[in-house]
Amino acid sequence: MKTNPIEIVIIEDEEDILELVEYHLQKAGYETMGFLSTQNVEQFLEEENPSLMIVDRNLPECEGSEFVAELRRYGCNIPVIFLTAKDRDEDIEEGFVRGGDDYITKPFKPKELVLRVQALLRRSGITSNEKIKYRDLILDIPNRTLTIENNLVELTNLEFKLLHTFIKNPNITLDRDFLRDEIWGEDGANFNDKTINVTINRLKKKIDPTGEKEYFIPVWGVGYKLG
Amino acid sequence: MKTNPIEIVIIEDEEDILELVEYHLQKAGYETMGFLSTQNVEQFLEEENPSLMIVDRNLPECEGSEFVAELRRYGCNIPVIFLTAKDRDEDIEEGFVRGGDDYITKPFKPKELVLRVQALLRRSGITSNEKIKYRDLILDIPNRTLTIENNLVELTNLEFKLLHTFIKNPNITLDRDFLRDEIWGEDGANFNDKTINVTINRLKKKIDPTGEKEYFIPVWGVGYKLG
DNA sequence: ATAAGTTGATAACAAATTGATAACAAATAT
DNA sequence: ATATTTGTTATCAATTTGTTATCAACTTAT
Secondary structure, three states, rough: OOOOOOOEEEEEEOHHHHHHHHHHHHOOEEEEEEOOOOOOOOHHHHOOOOEEEOOOOOOOOOOOHHHHHHHOOOOOOOOOEEOOOOHHHHHHHHHOOOOEEEEEEEEHHHHHHHHHHHHHHHHHHOOOOOOEEEEEEEEOOOOOOEEEOOEEEEOOHHHHHHHHHHHHOOOOEEHHHHHHHHHHOOOOOOOOOOHHHHHHHHHHHHHHHOOOOOOEEEEEOOOOEOO | OOOOOEEEEEOOOOHHHHHHHHHHHHHOOOOEEOOOOOOOHHHHHHHHOOEEEEEOOOOOOOOHHHHHHHHOOOOOOOOOOOOOOOOOOHHHHHHOOOOOOEEOOOOOOHHHHHHHHHHHHHHHHOOOEEEEEEEEEEEEEOOOOEEEEOOOOOOOOOHHHHHHHHHHHHOEEEEHHHHHHHHHOOOOOOOOOOHHHHHHHHHHHHHOOOOOOOOOEEOOOOOEEOO
């Protein structure tokens, strides 16, 4: 089973530094997503829900701390570390006031950056990414939402549980007994076989109305597999 | 505005510095408790439950970071900021590895210390002297008031707790079990499911009488989410 | 290859579950 | 004691889930 690494966004307009930061964070086991400006970041946050952001302040178009302040205003609570050359007392104050959780001045020690990232993640109660992806499906567990190509797809509780089970076991055939135990519980005294078919079908229709993507592959006489 | 202040423990063997730190934190509205060594601190933690600790490392008898590591081993999760002259890379690493949340080296700027204290408290969910905003809701924690577009909205105690819980977890589906534990307490032997519905509904009506803003989104069979 | 039997897909319907809301009762605070 | 807050219950509405019937697809035996 593939584990979902923690994803960190870095906004930094100097490419050398961006690469340096990404290198060290990746070495520490994190997944990174770099941006050279604040452009497109907002959209990315909505889609991916990363766990932490490292933000430079001297950015083209939009100043980094103002960007963060704006996010905070809209209820975005992602942990933020400023990584910037702005090292005057007033700058640092501004960074914290505008919603930063930590403030590192350049030049910086990569190791300390990683340590501070770890400490902040720990304190924020983030242990692993809360999103599970499979092909173009993004399942957000705490949100209980499914996103397909930027579209929110409403799922019922049963459908969510079912899809979750399949995405946790991709490419593995789940037989009907397993599904019954896992989704419906062990009390299957009188359990209609066709219930599974119907539920899978309803789910199929919701996530792939045209049926062209063939997420669920029936395995005759056994069950289904997510392919 | 009477609110029980946040209490901060400072462990620092140089009396001058201890006084300086206490002075600035008190000026920022915190209650402080200073110690010249780690002695008696453990007992104090159990009795008083302070919100944060500022710890020097070069202390008589017991080294500061070892003391924190020991606390962590026993499950103590209090936010810790190290404030120390030990500024080598290995020292800083040790500080974080042993459970510190932040690391400030001497000489330090008092203002930055206060900012870092505030940031860490905020991230730790200790909000007592903060305002939390979400969309057009402004929740004033110490005053226990809610303002919507400059209008004061009266909330009962229960409603305030409920809204506070949701605003702390925006966009996250809070299930009924969680809400019951969080708001009503663990003694849910006989707890009427519908109590949550009714309370949410009363809150909805107060903060959005016309229902057009759709703050609370029901998640079928699970709970609610603030959206 | 074809027929019979089995299994899956699908639609329509029925049942069960869950949420909203109002009215009332109990508890708590002032 | 009175007002306010909070919990309970009943009713209704919405949604979800299960059942059944019918048809299509697949497997296997002849």
